[in-house]
Amino acid sequence: xxxxxxxxxxxxxxxxxxxxVLAWEQFFPAFKWPLGLIGLFVGLSLIELPxxxxxxxxxxxxxxxxxxxxxxxxxxxxTAMRDFSWPDEDRILRRLESWSGLKHRPLSALSDAVAGGxxxxxxxxxxxxxxxxxxxxxxxxxSPAPVAAVADPFGARVVVGLVxxxxxxxxxxxxxxRLRAAMLPDLSGTGPGAVSLADVWVSxxxxxxxxxxxxxxxxxxADDAVEAEPETIAIPVGSRFLATVNGGEETPVLVIEDGxxxxxxDKSAEGALEGRSERVAFETIAPxxxxxxxxxxxxxxxxxTQDGDALAAWQINVLPDLAPSVSFPEAPASSERNALVMRxxxxxxxGVTVVRARIHRLEEGAVTTDxxxxxxxxAVSGERKNIAxxxxxxxxPHPWAGQQVRITLEAEDDIGQTGASDPVDMLLPxxxxxxxxxxxxxxxxxxxxxxxEERIDISEILLTLAARPHHYFHDTVVFLGLKSAxxxxxxxxxxxxxxxxxxxxxWDVALRIEDGDVSTALRxxxxxxxxxxxxxxxxxxxxxxxRLMEEMRQAIDKYLQAMAEQMMKQAQRGDQMERQQVDPxxxxxxxxxxxxxxxxxxxxxxxxRDAARQMLSQLxxxxxxxxxxxxxxxxxxQQQALQEMMRQLNELSQQQRELMDRxxxxxxxxxxxxxxxxxxxxxxxxxxxxxxxxxQxxQxxQPMPxxxxxDGGGEMSAEELAAELAEMQERxxxxxxxxxxxxxxxxxxxxxxxxxxxxxxxxxxxxxxxxAPGQAVGPQGDALSQMRQGADTLNEALxxxxxxxxxxxxxxxxxxxxxxxxxxxxxxxxxxxxxGFNDNSDVEIPAExxxxxxxxxxxxxxxxxxxRSRPTLELDYxxxxxxxx
Numbered sequence: 001x002x003x004x005x006x007x008x009x010x011x012x013x014x015x016x017x018x019x020x021v022l023a024w025e026q027f028f029p030a031f032k033w034p035l036g037l038i039g040l041f042v043g044l045s046l047i048e049l050p051x052x053x054x055x056x057x058x059x060x061x062x063x064x065x066x067x068x069x070x071x072x073x074x075x076x077x078x079t080a081m082r083d084f085s086w087p088d089e090d091r092i093l094r095r096l097e098s099w100s101g102l103k104h105r106p107l108s109a110l111s112d113a114v115a116g117g118x119x120x121x122x123x124x125x126x127x128x129x130x131x132x133x134x135x136x137x138x139x140x141x142x143s144p145a146p147v148a149a150v151a152d153p154f155g156a157r158v159v160v161g162l163v164x165x166x167x168x169x170x171x172x173x174x175x176x177x178r179l180r181a182a183m184l185p186d187l188s189g190t191g192p193g194a195v196s197l198a199d200v201w202v203s204x205x206x207x208x209x210x211x212x213x214x215x216x217x218x219x220x221x222a223d224d225a226v227e228a229e230p231e232t233i234a235i236p237v238g239s240r241f242l243a244t245v246n247g248g249e250e251t252p253v254l255v256i257e258d259g260x261x262x263x264x265x266d267k268s269a270e271g272a273l274e275g276r277s278e279r280v281a282f283e284t285i286a287p288x289x290x291x292x293x294x295x296x297x298x299x300x301x302x303x304x305t306q307d308g309d310a311l312a313a314w315q316i317n318v319l320p321d322l323a324p325s326v327s328f329p330e331a332p333a334s335s336e337r338n339a340l341v342m343r344x345x346x347x348x349x350x351g352v353t354v355v356r357a358r359i360h361r362l363e364e365g366a367v368t369t370d371x372x373x374x375x376x377x378x379a380v381s382g383e384r385k386n387i388a389x390x391x392x393x394x395x396x397p398h399p400w401a402g403q404q405v406r407i408t409l410e411a412e413d414d415i416g417q418t419g420a421s422d423p424v425d426m427l428l429p430x431x432x433x434x435x436x437x438x439x440x441x442x443x444x445x446x447x448x449x450x451x452x453e454e455r456i457d458i459s460e461i462l463l464t465l466a467a468r469p470h471h472y473f474h475d476t477v478v479f480l481g482l483k484s485a486x487x488x489x490x491x492x493x494x495x496x497x498x499x500x501x502x503x504x505x506x507w508d509v510a511l512r513i514e515d516g517d518v519s520t521a522l523r524x525x526x527x528x529x530x531x532x533x534x535x536x537x538x539x540x541x542x543x544x545x546x547r548l549m550e551e552m553r554q555a556i557d558k559y560l561q562a563m564a565e566q567m568m569k570q571a572q573r574g575d576q577m578e579r580q581q582v583d584p585x586x587x588x589x590x591x592x593x594x595x596x597x598x599x600x601x602x603x604x605x606x607x608x609r610d611a612a613r614q615m616l617s618q619l620x621x622x623x624x625x626x627x628x629x630x631x632x633x634x635x636x637x638q639q640q641a642l643q644e645m646m647r648q649l650n651e652l653s654q655q656q657r658e659l660m661d662r663x664x665x666x667x668x669x670x671x672x673x674x675x676x677x678x679x680x681x682x683x684x685x686x687x688x689x690x691x692x693x694x695x696q697x698x699q700x701x702q703p704m705p706x707x708x709x710x711d712g713g714g715e716m717s718a719e720e721l722a723a724e725l726a727e728m729q730e731r732x733x734x735x736x737x738x739x740x741x742x743x744x745x746x747x748x749x750x751x752x753x754x755x756x757x758x759x760x761x762x763x764x765x766x767x768x769x770x771x772a773p774g775q776a777v778g779p780q781g782d783a784l785s786q787m788r789q790g791a792d793t794l795n796e797a798l799x800x801x802x803x804x805x806x807x808x809x810x811x812x813x814x815x816x817x818x819x820x821x822x823x824x825x826x827x828x829x830x831x832x833x834x835x836g837f838n839d840n841s842d843v844e845i846p847a848e849x850x851x852x853x854x855x856x857x858x859x860x861x862x863x864x865x866x867x868r869s870r871p872t873l874e875l876d877y878x879x880x881x882x883x884x885x
Contacts, residue, residue, distance in 0.1 A: 014096065014139055014140075014141050015092055015096075017141045018092045018095055018096050018099075018141050019086065019087055019092050021095070021141065021142070021143070021144050022087035022091060022092065022095060023084075023086055023087060024144050025144050025145055025147050026083075026084055026085070026087070027084060028147055028148060028151055029083075029147055029150070029151040030079075030080040030081075030083040030084035031077075031080040031084065032080075032151050032152060032157075033072075033076035033079070033080065034073055034076045034077045034080055036156060036157065036160050037069055037072055037073045037076065038073070039160040039161070039163070039164050040069075040160050040163055040164075041069050041182075042164060042167060042179070043160070043163030043164040043165075043166060043167035043168075044163060044167070044182075045167065045178055045179050045181075045182035045183070046164075046166075046167025046168060046170055046171035046175060046178050046179070047163075047166055047167045047170050047171070048170075048171075048178060048181075048182070050062045050065055050066070050182040050185070051178075051181050051182055053065060054185045054186060058186075058187065059185040059186045059187040060185075060187065062182070062185035063185045063187065066182075066183065066185065093107045095142075096139050096140075096141070099140055099141060099142035100139045100140050102139075107139070196245070196246045196247055197243065197244075197245050197304055197311045197312050198243075198244050198245075198246060199242065199243060199244040200214070200215040200216075200242070200243045200244075200304075200312070201213065201214055201215065201241075201242045201243070202215060202233070202235050202239050202240070202241055202242070202296070203239060203240045203242060204235070204236045204238075204239045205236060205238045205239065205414075205415075207350055207351065207413075207414035207415070208236050208350045209350065209351070210236060213233065213235065213239075215233065215312075215314055231315065232315045232316065232317050233314055233315065233316050233317070234316075234317050234319055235296055235316050235317065235318050235319065236318075236319050236321065236350075237296070237297055237298070237318050237319060237320050237321050238295060238296075238297065238321070238415070239295070239296050240293055240294065240295050240296070241254065241292065241293070241294045241295075241296055241302065242291075242292070242293050243282075243291065243292055243304060244289070244290070244291045245282060245289075245290045245291075245304065245306065245311065246288065246289050246290075247288050248288060248290075248306045248307060249288070249307075250306055250307045251281050251282055251284060251290060251306075252281075252282040252290050252292075252304055252305065252306040252311065253279045253280065253281055253282065253304070253305050253306070254279070254280045254281075254282070254292055254294055254302065254303075254304055255277055255278070255279050255280075255301075255302070255303045255304075255305060256277060256278045256279075256280065256294075256296065256299045256301075256302055257277040257299055257300055257301040257302075257303075258277070258298065258299045258300040258301065280292065280294045296316070296318060297318070298318045299316060299318055300315065300316060300317070300318075301313065301314070301315055301316065302314045302316055321349065321350065321413070321415055321417065322348070322349045322417075323348075323413070323417040323418065323419045324346055324347065324348035324352050324411040324412065324413045324417065324418070324419040325346065325347055325348070325411065325419045326344060326345070326346040326347075326352075326355055326409045326410065326411035326419055326420070326421045327344070327345055327346075327409070327421045327422070328342070328343065328344065328345075328409065328421055328422075328424055329343050329344070329345050329388070330343055331424055331426070332407055332424060332426055334429035335392060335429075337394070337522060338394070338396050338429040338430065338431050338432075339392045339393060339394045339395075339396075339429065339526070340392070340393045340394075340395050340428065340429050341390065341391070341392055342357055342375075342377070342390065342391050342393070342407070342409075343388070343389070343390045344357075344377055344388065344389055344390070344391075344409050344421075345386075345387070345388045346386075346387050346388075346409075346411040346419075347385060347386045347387070348384070348385060348411070348413045348419075349385070350385070350413065350414065351384030351385055351413065351414060352384050352385075352387055352411050352412070352413060353384070353412055353413055353414055354376060354377075354411070354412050355376075355377040355387070355389070355409060355410070355411045355412075356374055356375060356376045356377060356409070356410050356412075357374070357375040357377065357391075357407055357408070357409050357410070358372045358373070358374055358407070358408050358409075358410060359372055359373035359374075359375070359395075359400075359405050359406070359407050359428070360372045360405060360406045360408075361400050361403060361404075361405055362403075362404040362405060362406055362425065363404075367406060373395065373398065373400070375391060375393050377389055377391050377409075378390075378391055378530070378533045378534065378537065390617065392526065392529075392620060394522075394523060394526055395428055395429065396429060396430060396431040397503075397504065397507045398428070399446070399449045399503060400428050401428050401429065401430040401431065402427065402428060402430030403427070403428055404425060404426075404427055404428075405425070405426065405427075405428045406423045406424070406425050407423065407424045407425075407426065408420055408421060408422075408423045408424075409421035433510060433514050434514065435472075435513050435514050436471070437465055437468075437471050437472045437513050438510040438511075438513040438514040440461070440465055441462070441465065441482070441506050441509055441510040441513070442506070442507075442510050444458045444461055444462060444506065445502075445503055445506040445507065445510070448499050448502060448503060448506075449499070449503075452493075452494075452499065455489045455490075455493060455494070456489070456490060458489055459485075459486040459487075459489035459490040460486075460490075462482050462483075462485055462486035462489070463482070463483070463486045465482055466478075466479050466482035466483050466486065472513045475512065475513070477512060478509055478512055478513055481505055481506075481508065481509040481512075482509060484505065485502055485505050485506055485509070488502060489502070508520070515562075515566060516562060516565060516566045517558075517562040517565070517566075518559070518562040518563050518566055520562075521555070521558045521559040521561075521562040522559055522623075524555050524558070524559075525552070525555040525556060525558075525559050525623060528548065528551050528552045528555045529552065529616065529619075529620050529623075531548055532545070532548040532549065532552055532616060533613060533616060533617075535548055536604065536609045536612050536613045536616065537609075537613060542604065542605060545601075545604045546601060546604075549597055549600065549601050549604075552597065553594065553597055556590075556593055556594075556597075556623075557590070559623070560590055593619065593622075596615055596618075596619050597619075599615060600612045600615050600616060600619075603615070605858075606857075606858050607858065641746055642746065642794060642797065645739070645742060645743060645746065645794065646791065646794055646795070648739060649739065649787065649790075649791055649794070652732065652735055652736060652739065652787070653784060653787050653788075653791075655732055656732055656761075656780065656783060656784055656787070657784060659725065659728055659729060659732065659780065660777060660780040660781060660784065662725060663725055663764075663768070663773045663776050663777055663780060664773070664777045666718075666721060666722070666725065666773040667772075667773035667774035667776075667777060668774075670718060670773065670774070671774065718771065719771050722768050722769075722771040722772075722773055723768075723769070723771075725768045725773065725776075726765050726768035726769045729761060729764050729765045729768055729776070729780075730761075730765045732761060733758060733761035733762060733765060736754065736757060736758050736761065736787075737758060739754070740754045740755070740758065743794070747794075747797055751789070751790040751793035751794065752789075752790075752793075753786040753787065753788070753789030753790030753791075753792075753793065754786070754787065754790040756782075756786040757782075757783040757784075757786035757787045757790065760779040760780070760782040760783035760786060761779070761780075761783050763776075763779040764776040764779040764780045764783065767779065861878055861881055861882055862882065864878055865878045865879060865882060
């Protein structure tokens, strides 16, 4: 008798697993048709076959296909559900016995029980079970039997699998959208899909620097729908219109009203001009997909039409590219070394690419037919809409030197448009030679241009000059140059190229006679300056700039050495040179030049190339304005007296400035506004804050009046220190009074500023005497300002005295009327009054701390750029900064 499966469930999990295996073996044969239909529909949907049928038939074929799949799926699902049933216990036990290799159905026997048996029957049943042993431990679950081949003998499942794989490959990016489109047929019509105008841009030319313009006018089906007060869009001339149209059978057309020169390469039969409009056809890149790229040169309205309907329209305003303008802010002039100095200012709506100067020779007020001299102005970097610059050009070797010329500036923009300045007439700078032999050589050089037929006579004169070596210091190079030029002229008439070569040779000979190697060194220096200026303005590498700076360093050394050698030679020849006292603040030392070069190198490395270019321009000014001591003119006794007064005033003002600093700090200390600062008590008068006794003068500082370096002393109270400062202020006031007496004797009158300064010093003394240093600072500052006003009067008197004697102000190498705009003659181009006040406010050069800070920032940027863990947005920003600087 069977008592049910409950008596045999020591391992129920195996029974359930065996049941699932038998169910799976029955599931595939039963559900093969529903599963096949689902896989086939998904694959066809992903490759968009239903959608294609819908587009062809207006959605009806797609709907019919969906209905067919649905009917077949429901019928096959009904059949499958009828054929499928969960396996019963007997089948499960028989399959377990088969997998486990058990004979005589022991699992069934273990589930049985004796019905109505007695003692003997029960004993026999227990003996039977004992003989069977524990078969439950040997029960195992096997794998399903392969039924796919039996259920699908023709391999239809392979076709379904291939279609599904193709669909997944084609539609893996948007499978959901494709399935939704396949299951929702559009039965609204049988025509093509809706037309869409997308990706509408206007891209300005690259040189304008303007970003692309997105045209956001809405798509419309009628022209009047897009004419509702459209906004006018400003478009630079030469911009390109880019658009894409999807849908529609006819080719779209871009209509440019009011005429245009665009699209000449893309015109079709529809692209003929109609009145004041032009039609440019789109390019078909795929079925029902069209695009266009057409330049816009002029017009007032753009519209895109298809099948006679306007898809969109825009009102435009084509901005013309104006020609650049250029002018002379001041007339061209000659530098100290007879170089032609030209300042220029140019502007353009988008940017100036090049500025050049054209020089024509004048003859009786009219321009000759000779080829002009063309000089390209130094390039600039950064913003090019408004630029200004200056060039130094040595044209003294040119045959036109000393002749009347007409100079015109010309600026050019990116598309080749040019603008010209008003012409300026002037005498081209000419080198004035003082040596008689050099003047004779230059005279014969000029005759080569004006009297080329007199070559024999010119040759004989050059031979005569060469035969007198004692007149040109027995210089072998000069002798060979004169001899070579004379021989070439005597034996053969030179052509134009030969005359040019002879002119260059004679010019070099004359320069050597006059200056030795100075002029040659200056010419090389100017060439290096030009190359470095262009490199800083362009995209030159740091290595190239560093190489040019090293060459410039060598050229400066060569130039200074040539000047020194020439002075020594003149001294050895016994040339009489009048010397004058030179203000140390005006001396130009090699260390100053080398320090400027080092700063320029640091600026270039940290990306501050504009500042480096500005410093190079100032260095160029200094070298052009540099004068040798032998060329200084002697001052009159009155001028020397005034110069000495100005030196004394410089010292007096420096002492007053130091005293004002001491007074201010003492006032701050008394008010307790300088926390953390050491007490000034015990500090000797004239000792700078933080300086130990005996250190005055170690840093180039002079002791205060009445002081001697190294004086010691004990601590002083605030009253004692104020009394000491008052004594020093009174001493300075008396020195100013003595100075005023000397000025009155020299000029016959005392400038008003000095009298006011003396009164301000008196007020400061009284305030210090009352132990009120804070109230003394104001009068001390007034005294400095009033001394500056008096110094201006003295400087003007010295200038007038020099002009009255027909001399140049020896304290101002370039005066107010100098076209180079050097203020009061400091070779370093520092603003000066007559007594040594320096004002560098017009020199926009970064301080050393700024350069170091910039270098630290630059190093930090480079370090962060190597950290790839930073956000992409930050790394992109750092890369742009590094490329820019």
